[in-house]
Amino acid sequence: MRISGFHIDGFGVFHDVGIEVMDKSLTVILGDNGAGKSTLLEFFRAALFGFRGRRTSGPPGYKPLRGGQHGGHLTVRMSDGTSYRIIRSASDKVAGAVSIVGLDNASPARELSTLLGGASRDIFENVFAFSLGELQDVATLDREELRDRLYAAGSGAGARGAPGVRAALEKGAAALYKKQGGSKLHLLLTQLEAAERRRQDLSGEAERYAQLTQEYDRIRAEIAQLERRERDAESSLAQIRRLLDAWPDWLELQEQERLLAEIGDVRALPEQAEKRYAEAKRTEEERTRQLTDATARAEDSQKEVDAACAALGDMWTAARVATFDTGEAPRSKAAECDRKLEETRNASALAAGSVQHARDAANQTTQAREALEAEQSTNWPKPPRILADVENDLATIHRARAESASLSEERGRRSEMEGRKAAAESDVRRLTEAKESIAAPARLPLVVTFGLLVAASILWQLNLTASAIAFGLFLAAFYFAVRQHRQARSIVRAERAERIREAEGRVKDLEDKIAAADEHIGRRQAELNTIGAQFGIPIVSSVSDLDPANTRLQAEAEAARAYTDLNNRLRDARKAEATAADALEAAERGLNEATLNHETELGEWKRWITPLSLRDDLTPQAFLQLLTRIASVQALLHQLDGRRREVLNAQQGLQKASAEVMDILREAGDADETAFKAHLATVARLNEVRTRIQSYGDKLVVRAGGAERWSAMRDELASTTQEALDVALQAGSASVTEVRRLRTEAQTRLGERTSEMKRLETGDELEAVTSEIESLRAQASDVYDEWIVHRLGAWLIEMAQASFERNRQPEIIRRAGAALAQITGGAYSRLIRRLDSGDLEAESHGGALKERKAWNRGLLEQIYLSMRLGFIEDYCRTSEPLPVIMDDVFANFDPDHAERAIQTLVDFAEEYQTIYLTCHPDIAQRFRAQAGASASYYTLSDYRLEVGLP
Structure with a gap:
């Protein structure tokens, strides 16, 4: 089975998506994470095996998220060349409804399970259609159906396999016998030894019992010899009876040989x-x-x-019919005339229809023109203003509205400047008051200084020199302190004066700006009032003052547009009326021409048929x-x-x-048919006699037991008579009777010895012990025989297992090993499955074996991928091949292993259809580099499939 196309009506994020033709064996689909690759993989699974329900393992049923009916279809081509469409849709069943449609006459109706070759959902999802998660999960290869194929050793031992059988045999042998004791045979021998000791203790005449035992053995040997004599005698008697049984056939054989001699020579007939x-x-x-x-x-x-x-x-006579020309020429002529007459007849009918159509069209255009003229006269008795003038006025109103809005914003900015001016004037007043508070006490230090100088002069005049000097020093210090204080106050006053000047400058600047704004606002308001006056608005104080004029102009513009549209339609209607009139005139000319052509062709036909002596009609x-x-x-x-x-x-x-x-x-050589028939009868009789001779001869060979024995038996029959055989039969019977009598006598003596031995065995306990001994001996013999069988079987299976592990592996394991060798570049040469444990081991190039627990993740994924490829190749040898779908299984491979794995998959796809989904552009490019034009490439983007790679 190969998927030759598919279409998704509604499934998860997909709606109305598919590939119509998939004619390449390898298809690579590239899509980002979340683009829907896993959903696409699940669609293929669902189309073949049904939607998933709550009780089904795996992802949900992917109800449509973007519209469409739940489901879709696959177009498949079977290995026998037939094609089908598998349609999966929603129904009352969880898995949905499925229908199969044959796409050609050679495709008989089939059940889906038949198309799938009986493959189960487990087989398909874990081996044929799998993602990286299934590849990494060892449990996906542990399903019963997969395990039977992967690990069957081909030894005929069923599901247990050779190791299980060998282990069971060894366990059974150990239970039967082992040297350390504790086995069944050891227990029986111990019980037998104890029973024999008990019997010897219980016997009072051991020597007589031993003698009787010897006689018992001798008589048994005698009976055996008599039985051999009896068998020999019975064999001789049986030979005599065989001769007597063969005697009638022997007589018939002799009679037929006599008849053959009597017929003599017969002239041979020609061959056949x-x-x-x-x-x-x-x-x-x-x-x-x-x-x-x-x-x-x-x-x-x-x-x-x-x-x-x-x-x-x-x-019409036969002669005229025979000579009348019915060939291609008259047929072609008649067909040509019929065609021309039909064409001219159809042309006339078509022309008549065209005339009627043109006439109807002309009437319709006239009615349309009259209706438009009536509408114009009714709705527009007086034409409205010109649309261009109205639109100019509208543009002027729109400019005025914009100017009014802008003017309102400018007034807002002037109000803001007024606020800033008031704030600056407040700053000037506050700073002026602060400056004046510092200037008032500036004369006090001068008065104090003058008073101190007067006091110092008085002290000097009173000759108080020291006091005057001290006072003078104090006075100097005081003067300098007062002077420094005055300088500091002067600096503060200067700073405040500067700040006052700055504030006054800001006030002046704002006053200038306010004046300029008032002038600009006045000029703009005047211009705006001029525009408003055009529309009956003397003063425009806000945008709302212009709204009535704007509304009125909008209505006038709408009316002007309607009037213009009506005029355009009326002009078009008049043009259409003129065109329809021209078309009607042309159609009438065409009708006249078609009628004339038809009459011309009809006259031509009558002129051609008249010379043929046929009716002109x-x-x-x-x-x-x-x-x-x-x-x-x-x-x-x-x-x-x-x-x-x-x-x-x-x-x-x-x-x-x-x-x-x-x-x-x-x-x-016969004169007539009568003589020939007599000749035939003689030859037939001769052949019949020969046939009978052969038949009786074959019977006698069978009775004798073979051709060699028949030769000896023939000699015996030829050398005797029936009377002699009867005598020999009586003598043989007597000999057999005598031997049987002697055997009976010996058996009687054996019974006597047995009775005496039983008599010597005293008490019921001795008899029970003897019976127990015989039973234990028989059981020990049976156990020993069973132990021999177990040990021999275990040894043979061990030898076969060793040979198998050296020389043979299941076909799947061999195929998987070959794929692993290619993927790893020969680093690992093959896979080996241990029959005793069923474990897989990877054999390196040097012959070293690596167990499962020593595999790293990369090697594990490479081996599990190889196992699936081997399984698919083995499965498809005996079952309908299924498409292989992989979702990014190379994601964890390094570049070298990915390169070789891609080459392996490209080679694999030459035999088995493969669809590879990936989110890695480099993987897709590697596929294109190795597969080239032998593969198809698609990009999954925005939940759509586009041809090619980016």
């Missing part, structure tokens, strides 16, 4: 004479019958010809029918000629067959 004679006679009779039938058919054909000519009419179709009838009569004439030739051929065949019969009689 009887068969040739019978065939020649049958041929002669057949030719006679053929001649009769051919004559009757020729007469019937003549009657058919006469009737057919009469049906054509009185003027005969149409081309009727003429063609007449030609067909004439041709059928000509065929009858041809058939009549053929049947006349058949009569002639039958006459010649009869003469040839009669001559062949006479040739056979001459070869046999």
Whole structure:
């Protein structure tokens, strides 16, 4: 099975998505994470095996998220060349409804399970359609159906396998016998030894018992010898009886040999004479019958010809029919005339229809024009203003509205400047008041200084020198302190004066800006009032003042547009009316021309048919029918000629067959058929006698037991008589009776010895012990035989297992090993499955084995991928191949292993259809580099499939 196309109606994120033609064995689909690759993989699974329900393992049923009916279809091509469409849709069942449609006549109806070759969902999802998660999960290869194929050793041991059987045999042998004790045989031998000791203790006449035992053994040997004599005697007696049983066949054999001699020599018939004679006679009779039938058919054909000519009419004779031209020329001429007449007739009808259509169209255009003129006169008795003028006024209103809005914003900015000016004036007043508070106490230090100088002068005049000097120093210090204080106050006053000047500058600047704004606002307001006056608005104070004018102009513009549209339609209607009138005139001219052409072609046909002596009212179709009838009569004439030739051929065949019969009689040397038949009877009798001789001989060979024994038996039969055999039979019977009598006597003596031995065995306990001993001996013998069988079987299986592990592995393991060697570049040469444990081991190039627990993740994924490829190859040898779908299984491979794995998959896809889904652009490019044009490439983007790679 190969998927040759698919379509998703609704499944998860997909709606109306698919690939119509998938004619390449390898398809690579590239899509980002979340693009829907896993959903696409699940769609293929669901289409073949049904939607998943709550109780089904795996992802949900992927209800449509983007519209569409839940499901879709696959177009598949089977290995036998038939094609089908598998349609999966939602239904009451969880898995949905499925229908199979054959796409060609060679595709019989089939069940889906038949198309799938009986494959299960587990097989498909874990081996044929899998993602990286299934590849990494060892449990996916542990399903019962997969395990049976992967690990069956082919030894015929069923599901247990050779190691299980060997282990069971060894366990059974150990339970039967082992040296350390504790086994079944060891227990029986211990019990037997104890029983024999008990019997010896219980016997009071051990020596007599031993003597009786010896006699018992001797008599048993004598009985055995007598039994051999009895068998020999019975064998001789059986031979005599075989001779007596063969005697009637022997007599018949001798009688047939006598008859053979009596017949003597018979002239040999030619080779296969009887068969040739019978065939020649049958041929002669057949030719006679053929001649009769051919004559009757020729007469019937003549009657058919006469009737057919009469049906054509009185003027039609066989001679005229035979010479009438029914070939291609008159048929072509009639067909051509019929075609032209039909064309001109159709052209006339078409032209008449065109005239009617043109007339209807002209009436419709006139009605449309009149309706528009009536609408114009009713709705527009006075034309509205010109649309361009109205639109100019609207543009002016729109500019005025924008100007009014801008003017409002400018007034807002002026108000803001007024606020900033008031704030600056407040700063000037506050700073001025602060400056004045610092200037008032500035004269006090000068008065104090003057007073101190006066006091110092008085002290000096009073000759208080020291005091005056001290006071002068104090006065100097005080002066300097006062001076420094005054300088600091001067600096503060200067700073405040500067800040006052700055604030006054800001006030002046704002006053200038406010004045300029007032001037600009006044000028713009005047311009705006001028525009408003055009529309009856003397003063425009806000945008809302312009709204009534804007509304009125909008209505005028709408009316102007409607009027313009009506004028345009009226102009178009008048043009259409003129065009329709021209079309009507042209259609009427075409009708006249078509009518004239038809009459011309009809006259041409009548002129052609008149010389043929046919009715001039005969149409081309009727003429063609007449030609067909004439041709059928000509065929009858041809058939009549053929049947006349058949009569002639039958006459010649009869003469040839009669001559062949006479040739056979001459070869046999017989004068006539009577003598030939007598000759045949003699030869038949001779053959019958020989057959009987062979038959009796075969019976006697069987009775003798073979050809060699028959030779000896023949000599015995030839050398004796039935009377002698009867005597020998009596003597043999007597010998057998005598030997049997002697054997009976010996058995009687054996019974006597046995009775005496039992008599010597005292008490019930001795008898029970003896019985126990015999039973234990028998059980020990049986256990020993069973132990031998177990040990021998275990040894043979061990040898076979060792040979198998060295030389043979299951086909799947061998195929998987070959794939692993290619993927790893020869680093690992093959896989080996241990029969005793069932474990897989990887063998390196050097022969070293690596167990499962030593595999890293990369090697594990490479081995599990190889196992699936091997399984698929083995499965498809005996079952319908299924498509292989992989979802990013190379994601964890390094570049070298990925390169070799891709090459392995490209080679694999030459035999098995493969679809590879990936989110890695480099993987897709590697596929394209290795597969080239032998593969198809798609990109999955925005939940759509696009051809090619980015």
